[in-house]
Amino acid sequence: MNFREELKKNVLIFDGGMGSLLQAEGLKAGELPETWNLRHPEVIRRIHEDYLRAGAEIIKTNTFGANGLKYAADGEFSLEAVVTAAMENARAAVKAAGHGMIALDLGPTGRLLAPMGDLEFEDCVKLYAEVVRIGKAHGADLILIETMSDLYELKAAVLAAKENSDLPVVATVIFDATGKLLTGGTPESAVAVLEGLRVDALGMNCGLGPKQMRPFIRRMIAASSTPVVINPNAGLPHTENGRTVYDIGPEEFAGEMAKILEDGVSLAGGCCGTTPEYIRRLHDLAAGRKAPEITKKHDTVVTSFAGAVRIGDDPVIIGERINPTGKKRFKQALREHDTEYILQQGIAQQDAGAQILDVNVGLPGMDEAAMMTDVIRELQGVTELPLQIDTSDRRAMEQAMRIYNGKPLINSVNGKKESMDAVFPLVARYGGVVVALALDEDGIPADADGRIRVARKIIAEAETYGIDRKDILIDALCLTVSSEERGALVTLETVRRVREELGCGTVLGVSNISFGLPQREIINAAFFTMAMQSGLSAGIINPNNDAMMRSYRAFRALTARDPHCGDYIAAYSNYEPPVPKGYVKAGSQEALRAAGSAGNPGDPGRGGAGAAGASSDENGQPDGLSLPGAMADLALAVEKGLKEQAGRAAELALETAQPLDVVNQCMIPALDLVGKKFEKGTLYLPQLLMSADAAKAAFEIIKSRMAGSGASREKKGKIIIATVRGDIHDIGKNIVKVLLENYSFDVIDLGRDVPPEKIVETALRENVRLVGLSALMTTTVPSMEETIRELREKAPGVKVWVGGAVMTADYAEEIGADAYCRDAMSSVEYAKKILG
Incomplete structure (x- = not known):
């Protein structure tokens, strides 16, 4: 079968979950699912066959977590051996069933790309390229890049797929309950990026059930001139008798998917928690359904990592x-x-x-x-x-x-x-x-x-x-x-x-x-x-x-492009005419810092701290903060993520204020302001991390001054953070670490793939009162639950919060956690609540 030709004819059906079925077959907590390609090939082949006989036309190889970060270049479980075995198992299943196409499955690396993280873009491309070349050589029909929460990593994977094969590429992202990617992207920005990269189909999978996904998939369909795919979970997760289960069965799943098929998806299947029975019901719904007509969209859209701008x-x-x-x-x-x-x-x-x-x-x-x-x-x-x-x-x-x-x-x-x-x-x-x-x-x-x-x-x-x-x-x-x-x-x-x-x-x-x-x-x-x-x-x-912006805002107000003249009113309700060149208003922030400003004070494009914070408020200060000149400059530098400027501003602030006053009156309020903007969705993850870096640069200078004077910044308490056994994804954990350290918590980062006993031993040895656990995959939640259980038994005074893409507040409560924190800032707030 030719994927691109079949995509034009009928709605195509993907298979469902793999990890949840392997758990039912005996996959242990922390055990790498891809090793079963070699250890238990008969199980993998049977699962593939069951899906094909249930009506799936495309099966996903058991390679979701297979990459060079997790598997060595040689040895029994080398990357080559694991991916080759996965392809052999899929081919055997297709032969036994008499039909089917094989999608080489690529999941996230678990690392954040530079400059936010430590994985360089081209190194990420190389990681995916290794897997693509092996899959291509062993008969893949298409490449599925799925569960992507970062458009930058997704771009690296797509380039690797296209530069190392001529196979069709399908790409799906994972949104949270608000319709945002980890790095702030939206359905519309994801569509724009993926269409620009010319994937064959795009959509979403994992994280949510079909009911929760429907509003976001409809937005993707509305924006896309490319076929759209959806692979939802079987609802939302919870635990029963120590096992992860999902809250909707095959019949309800099919009912929700019927609505989504009517919306116009071209490909549909399942993700975590779905089984061959779910796919059988979905196949029966889609049987004989012709591929939807793809309406060509005419929107001109450019995007960043976070949002889309329509030019029209x-x-x-x-x-x-x-x-x-x-x-x-x-x-x-x-x-x-x-x-x-x-x-x-x-x-x-x-x-x-x-x-x-x-x-x-x-x-x-x-x-x-x-x-x-x-x-x-x-x-x-x-x-x-x-x-x-x-x-x-x-x-x-x-x-x-x-x-x-x-x-x-x-x-x-x-x-x-x-x-x-x-x-x-x-x-x-x-x-x-x-x-x-x-x-x-x-x-x-x-x-x-x-x-x-x-x-x-x-x-x-x-x-x-x-x-x-x-x-x-x-x-x-x-x-x-x-x-x-x-x-x-x-x-x-x-x-x-x-x-x-x-x-x-x-x-x-x-x-x-x-x-x-x-x-x-x-x-x-x-x-x-x-x-x-x-x-x-x-x-x-x-x-x-000012003249150009007056022209722009007035035009929009006069041509009904500014509803209720809202933007115009916001800009000019407290308007003061521009200050003439060479004139500095007495008592203003410009007067306080004019001597140190770069460039002509009358040049609106000049450098200096005033330029960076020009619109934070009318006095050049961060919203809600009232600070003297040097402290205001420092707060602005932290808010805007300007590392070098934060260092210089900290040195100036320390000339007139005590180190602890700079921290408590300036730095912490500025970080709190950044956190509030992040929670409101007006500031995004890369900016949050850059603000944290700027604060870190300032703290280094402040610490140096404290050391010279014999003073010290009081630590608020020790916290252990770890990604649980079997999981190598540490994006969220690393973000949490950066912010906790900026709030003066003493963070013990145990890294990735951490066994429960190591977490317990460290908690006891270091007398830690708070532990944060992270997991991305359904298959590693049992490790999280086991860790919590052992902490309860051996370190009963320790509080545990959990986070990760598969977690919900209800799910966290069911596995015994004290709290669920959906992002880095909520983790900081919980730490402040517990440790003060």
Whole structure:
């Protein structure tokens, strides 16, 4: 059978759970399920056969946790031996059943990728590539990448699959109950990234039952021009007689799946807790059901790791300040590799209202590719905004697109053949929305007809690479009116006609219109309004410029794009006119720190702490905090995740305040503020970790000062954290560790795959009162329960909290835990409650 052809014909049925069935067959707590491919091949083959005879058309190999981090390169249970045996077992089952396709199953590595974690992106690609090559060599029909909670790791796995095989790729993610990935992604951002990478099908699995999944899968269907797959659990987990069971049976499962089939999924199966009986009921529902018609969507979407920005009728602001053109201080920062200054520019623009950030780091004599990748990595740690990769260096463009966490905007391509030959293959490979300049070998056409002709040529060529016009923004090109008096009119006509005649979005570098004129912002703001009225989709502007933002907000309010004028009112209800250049308002934060600010005080794109926190509140302080100058700078640096600035601010704060006062009055409140934003969903995991790093840098300086004075920061108590036996996933545990340490808890991290006896022994030896346990997989929850049971018997005074993708509050209570903490901040709050 050919997967891609079958996908066009009928709804296809995946098999169900593997781990839960192996537990029923005797898989011990902490035992690696993949070793059964060699130890008990007859069991694996029988499970595969049972699913195929129940009506499954695709079986998943028993390789979910098989990777080079868990299995050695040689020996009895080497990666090669385990994956090869898995493929042999699947092939034997297909032969015995007389039908079926084999999906090579790839699960998460259990490690967080850099810069948030310690696994480099290319190393992650290599881990997946090893498994892909083995599976391909032994007869896999397709590759299933599943249970992914981080789009960055998912991107690494997809690239590994595509670069090491020609097999179809199906990718599914795991959302929490709020519809968010671990790193903050949404159904819409997941669809955009996966479609950009050109997977054959996409969807979700695990974590939730079909009823809980339905709202999120409907959002994916609504956003996707690609077939959608769903593999839910058999409801939510709980324990009965020491066994993990799920709360809906085959009949109820089928009832819920019937609704989802009507919603328009193309593939359906099961995950944890489902059995051949569940799949039999699902097969009976889907029997004879034709593949749903895939409706082509026309939304232009760019994403970061966390969210998606739609570029359409409502104009989008692309911040232009991360660009050396005409900026002496920025050029200096590039030459000195001063990424802290560049991050400040990004944060200031986000605070001012930018929705996308342009990133241009090209200077003569610089390794632009290296600088571009460094800046993009760092920026994606402090802002959740999507980025525009702005470069004419093709090596820099490819390296940046490869490591970008999301679906970027690419600036740019033009109508010259050499340009299209260089850029379009990269967009086809990595995904992205590309800015297309309306010029070609003949230069910039003088009239709108010529620019439309070039735009048509670019769109037609892009289609030969499979790039849809929804992923193209036409740059109608601004020529300065001081030398081309009809230049603005030609540009505006081109913008209007691109939208009306070509059905594409448009973008303009607005400030180009005013070169050579005095008081340029007057021309820029008026032209920006005219361009938006003509249908401009995105303007590349300085969002720190008050005149430009007034134009933007007023236009949206006047054209019913700002419901109830809410954004306008929020921006201007307490509006004060901009301070004239060279004037510093008495008593303001600017006055307190003017002497130390980088750049001209009147330049809204300057560096310094004021720029980083410009919109936290009207005084340049974090929301809800009232602090003197140096302490305010420190709190802002922690809030924004600026590590170097936090260190400098800590040194300044210590000149006028005692170390413990800096900690208690500034650092802890700032971390609490970050935690509250994380819990509200206005700040995401990468930013949370960057804030923790900034706080750590400041704490190091404070500790040094304390050591010199003989003072010390009181530890709040010892805590053990561990990933339980059999589980190598430590993403959540490591995040918890970072935050607990910043709150002055003494954390004993026992690592991954930790047996119960080691946790108990450590708790007794170190006189620990609180233990945190983590597990990602259903098969390792028994290890968690066993650990809790042994702690109760041998260390009865110890409190235990648990977390992980498979856990719920009810489930935690059933296995004997004292608390369930759904994320890192709730773990900190529980530790504060228990240990004070």
